[in-house]
Amino acid sequence: MTAERTPETYECAAATGTEPESVLLPGHDVPLGRYTTVRRLLPQWPRRMVGAWCFVDHFGPDDVRGRPGMQVPPHPHTGLQTVTWLVEGEILHRDSLGNAQTIVPGQLNLMTAGHGIAHSEQSPPEHPAVMHGLQLWVALPEEARHGEPRFxxxxxxxxxxxxxVTVTVVVGELGPARSPALVHTPLLGAEVVFHGPGRHRLPVDPAFETAVLVMSGAARVADVPLSPGALLYLGQGRSDLVLEADAPARLFLLGGExxxxxxxMWWNFVGRSHEEIVRARADWMRDAGFDADGGHPTRFGTVGSCDEGPLPAPEMPTVRLKARDRHGRVHT
Incomplete structure (x- = not known):
């Protein structure tokens, strides 16, 4: 996902001093495609990443009866993994490797872009009445980001x-539960569902940065009230996390070294330099057929059996893109 036509350039202000105990980060609405608006929770100016989690969109719950639902045409990715997690609804993933996979609630789609892949995400014509879920990105480390794409x-x-309370381990491991998803840095993603009022103490790795968002209902996390639309960043050094709810609620826990x-990070690309992003954009515009020089698709390939044509990349910004670390400090 995440193929907005006027992407933000994420350049965070440099951090000073020590990490705060906790920071509540309100999200903001971003239109996605023609029919969907998401609440973007990462990246933000005060907090760029949580471990290798570098991007979090929360969409819905939206009533999509009589509407197209999610319709994101073919678009490219580099240097990241996409994690799609549904609570309600149905989405058909197609990619340039030839995969066509429908995802429904409780299942995981994990796409590894490596050096380049293209995909589309669309609600089928006959889809459930409500759409609700998360789309997340994981930044790939240097040793994995040039590899072959995978789904x-x-x-x-x-x-x-x-x-x-039910805890589903989507990525990584928690206690005796380990997800089968293949990731490339120490990472955790878990859904926590309160079926009624309750209190749950969740073990976390003190070496991990940790953050929590609420998808539905309301909760208290480490004594901080939390409702949908914000991300609570909790830093490092915790060995457990107390979650409480007075009524049914659904939360999602993020963690990682x-x-x-x-x-x-620009548009759908995660790289290390301005030149890399320029090259990825040019490769996509060629592969998608927007550039006059034509030629056969090479880096990103084509997404077959999709009713919509590929998205053109936005124009590059007039300023040079800068590599920044997780604190927002510029590296040259």
Whole structure:
């Protein structure tokens, strides 16, 4: 996902002093395609990443009865993994490797872009009445980001039950539960569902940065009230996390070892320099058929059986894109 036509350039202000105990980061609405608006929770100016998680969009719950639902035409990615997690609805993923995979709630689509891939995400013509979920990106480290693209679909994921609380491990491991998803840095993504009022103490790795968002309902996380539309960043050094809810609620936990490599994020590309982004854009415009020089698709390939044509890349910004670390400090 995430193929907005006027992408933001994420250049965070440099951090000073020590990490705060916790920071509540309100999201902001971003139109995605013609029919969907998402709440963008990462990246933000005060907080660029959580571990290798570098991008979080929360969409819905939206009533899509009589509407197209999600319709994101073919678009490219480099240097990242996309994680799609649905609570309600149905999305058909197609990619330039030839995969066509429908995802429904409780299943995981994980796409590894490597040096380049293209995909589309569309609600089928006959789709459920409500669409609700998350789209997340994971930055690939240097040793993995030039590799071959890959797609995984996991129809079943491990879960833990504690009274009226269910924890599903989407990525990484939590206690005895380990996700089958292949990632390239120490990482955790887990859904926590309160089926009724309750309190749950969740073990976390103190070496990890940790953050929590609420998808539905309301909760208290480390004594901080949290509702949909914001991300609570909790820093490092915690060995557990107390979650509480007075009624049914659905949360998502993010964690990971701090990602130290400076990144350039622009449109759908994650790279390390301005020149890399320029090259990726030019390759996509050629492969998608927008450039006059033509030629056969090479880097990104084509997405077959998609009703919509590929998205053109936006024009490059007039300023030079700068690589920044997770604190927002510029690296040259």
């Amino acid at each position: 995984e679909h996991h129809a079943a994921l491990p879960s833990l039950r504690d009274g009226d 701090p990602f130290e490599e400076p990144l350039v």
